[in-house]
């Protein structure tokens with residue numbers, strides 16, 4: 001299976017939300033990382049056929065999604081950021097309703113609903129109204145509905161938003177379970193959501209892909225550029241002013257700084273293995289700083 005995005009663009013007014021994005025996706029988990037407004041949702045909506053690109057094409061196994069029509073949608077599972085739950089439905093009713101929308105026959109709808117509710121651990125509360133559900137339960141129901149048609153392309157837009165760390169881990173494991181032999185595209189601005197499960201990282205900024213790299217080699221480009229140094233508070237303030245400091249940890253009367261810099265920032269600094277979070281801050285640190293100062 002091969003999903004090809006070819007020169008996709010979409011503009012709102014004069015601003016490109018997605019700007020000439022091309023890639024080829026094969027089965028595996030893709031972590032789509034980017035700051036708020038990078039264009040992730042717009043791109044995902046185009047992949048799901050909810051939004052038409054202004055230019056460019058999407059091909060599944062060599063055929064455009066227009067040519068495939070309904071056949072394309074039968075391959076697709078989508079969990080949007082703002083999935084409209086019906087609060088007065090129970091989870092079971094909601095699943096059966098979504099199954100009908102997706103065109104599953106009654107018997108299949110029942111079987112899939114029960115299997116998926118079991119998988120996402122909602123069987124015991126399946127007859128309770130969705131309005132009584134926690135954020136984590138709703139997210140689990142969200143991925144369950146996306147899985148109803150056993151899609152080969154699963155698109156998850158910020159699926160862990162608002163979850164506490166325990167639910168996050170649980171959700172991550174669930175995605176791994178569902179991901180077998182599928183193309184899974186998971187957007188987030190939380191690095192730890194994808195650092196454990198993604199096979200490939202797609203880094204997006206200002207509507208473009210900055211980077212498309214296998215997880216195993218994604219941080220190679222900043223290898224030897226991540227430094228740690230222990231300093232007193234006066235030196236720490238000076239380093240923060242002069243360098244890109246990605247982490248700052250107070251230890252007794254001293255401060256341990258993590259700095260990204262081409263060369264050693266000061267005597268006594270030593271290089272450390274780069275993490276995906278370092279890479280994210282390397283690309284988005286300036287933006288994050290601007291947001292802080294606004």
Ligand SMILES: Nc1ncnc2c1ncn2[C@@H]1O[C@H](COP(=O)(O)OP(=O)(O)OP(=O)(O)O)[C@@H](O)[C@H]1O
Nearest residue numbers: 012015016017034035036037038039040041042043
């Ligand atoms: N319907 C729209 N009308 C006008 N501008 C839009 C619309 N949808 C998106 N944009 C703009 O396009 C850019 C990309 O937005 P998009 O929602 O795709 O980013 P994102 O990476 O998903 O961000 P977030 O994580 O905040 O959802 C932003 O500048 C946004 O303001």
